[in-house]
Amino acid sequence: MQKLIFISGSLLLILLFLSLPCFVQAQxxxxxxxxxxxxxxxxxxxxxxxxxxxxxxxxxxxxxxxxxxxxxxxxxxxxxxxxxxxxxxxxxxxxxxxxxxxxxxxxxxxxxxxxxxxxxxxxxxxxxxxxxxxxxxxxxxxxxxAPPGTGPSAPDMGKYEQPDGSNEGIFSGLQNxxxxxxxxxxxxxxxxxxxxxxxxxxxxxxxxxxxxxxxxxxxxxxxxxxxxxxxxxxxxxxxxxxxxxxxxxxxxxxxxxxxxxxxxxxxxxxxxxxxxxxxxxxxxxxxxxxxxxxxxxxxxxxIQASGRDTLLHKINNMTRAGGKVAMAAIGKL
Incomplete structure (x- = not known):
């Protein structure tokens, strides 16, 4: 049962892989x-x-x-x-x-x-x-x-997949x-x-x-x-x-x-x-x-939804804070 589920799932993934490029191509x-x-x-x-x-x-x-x-x-x-x-x-x-x-x-x-x-x-x-x-x-x-080492199967490949000499089944080609x-x-x-x-x-x-x-x-x-x-x-x-x-x-x-x-x-x-x-x-x-x-x-x-430029507002605040610090330092001198 588990083998049948694995084979069915594998076939489904293969069909999905083959059909996906038909729907989406880069160009x-x-x-x-x-x-x-x-x-x-x-x-x-x-x-x-x-x-x-x-x-x-x-x-x-x-x-x-x-x-x-x-x-x-x-x-x-x-x-x-x-x-x-x-x-x-x-x-x-x-x-x-x-x-x-x-x-x-x-x-x-x-x-x-x-x-x-x-x-x-x-x-x-x-x-x-x-x-x-x-x-x-x-x-x-x-x-x-194709990956290296793969190619057309030999005519008598079926006897290796079916050692008992029976005919090839529907899933016998999964190895290929x-x-x-x-x-x-x-x-x-x-x-x-x-x-x-x-x-x-x-x-x-x-x-x-x-x-x-x-x-x-x-x-x-x-x-x-x-x-x-x-x-x-x-x-x-x-x-x-x-x-x-x-x-x-x-x-x-x-x-x-x-x-x-x-x-x-x-x-x-x-x-x-x-x-x-x-x-x-x-x-x-x-x-x-x-x-x-x-x-x-x-x-x-x-531009912020309130109508105020966020970056400009922050830069202005930093500039004002820096100016106050500089003025305070000058005042101490």
Whole structure:
């Protein structure tokens, strides 16, 4: 029974190994990534008109907020017998105009941020294509080249597999199968295929979640603009802009990370033609997969969701602290 289970499991692994390259090839996977990213870009453009349905609601909420905003300030100036300052009262009108032209506001923001994405995407293009090409060549070499000492079986090989002289059974050729594929190489190639799929899946997952967040922020943008007119919700406007830019920066940061890993792989290819089948390559791919999960946190270093630049804020605090220490030392002198 255990022997039958072992044979069945071995056949299942062999069939999975043989069918996996049919579904995933390096060059096909590379082209599929670009196609999937283009689909996500088109999805955002197709979903953007949905924000127009909330423009009317945003105008109504914004009009009510403008009434309270202007009325409170005018009444405050009249109560203090002060001249009315009209310049601060233009804020509700500016936000109302932005609500009415909200699709153009999104297009202007995307147009300003798009060059960053294109510049970072160009950083990874050539190196990534070279890596996928070399991976494909290594996979083909591993699958086509037989291990030394293997070859066509002799015509009378069956009598050695069946010493009693009986006919060959359905599992009698398993010896040739395991000899041909070399169990160690089989497991290594299988793991290599898995880590390549996971490496690609993590990058696509980041871009998919990023597009999902951007669509939600764009659709609910008119409501955010309208609520920011009310006192107490004014910070929501700067927070919305900061979150939109922060989420948008996920893809450029992922592109930069992909460019770094691709460049490292391109340099490691000089180690020899067998690098992509070694354990070092598999370990590096696992490290890259873990690194991709830190992309949202790294994007937070550029611009924080609260609208404050984290790195700049820390540098300013360190500079001020250093200045105070220096001034205290000078005072003691």
């Amino acid at each position: 096909g996977l590379s082209s599929g990534i670009y196609k999937f990213n283009n689909i996500l870009d088109r999805l955002f453009d197709e979903m953007l008109p949905l924000c127009e349905r909330l423009i009317g609601v945003g105008r109504a909420v914004g009009g009510l907020g403008a009434l309270f905003y202007i009325g409170l300030r005018v009444w405050r100036h009249i109560a203090r017998a002060e001249p009315v300052d009209f310049f601060p009262l233009l804020r509700p009108f500016a936000l109302g105009m932005a609500i009415m032209l909200f699709p153009f506001v999104i297009k202007i923001m995307n147009g300003a941020l798009k060059p960053i994405e294109e510049a970072t995407r160009a950083m990874t293009g050539d190196a990534l294509d070279a890596v996928w090409y070399n991976i494909d060549q290594q996979e083909q070499a591993i699958k086509q080249d 199968v395991f000899t041909w594929f070399n169990i160690k190489s089989f497991i290594k190639v299988f793991i290599m295929e898995i880590v390549q799929i996971l490496y690609t899946a993590v990058g696509l997952c980041i871009n998919t979640i990023r597009t999902f967040y951007l669509i939600i922020l764009a659709i609910l943008g008119p409501i955010v603009f309208a609520l920011s007119i009310f006192d107490g919700f004014q910070n929501s406007l700067s927070s919305w802009f900061a979150r939109y830019i922060n989420v948008w920066m996920w893809l450029p940061v992922a592109n930069i990370f992909g460019g770094i890993t691709s460049k490292i792989l391109a340099n490691l290819m000089t180690m020899g033609p067998g690098f992509f089948g070694s354990a070092v390559y598999i370990i590096f791919m696992i490290i890259s997969i873990v690194g991709y999960t830190t992309v949202p946190n790294v994007a937070g270093y550029i």
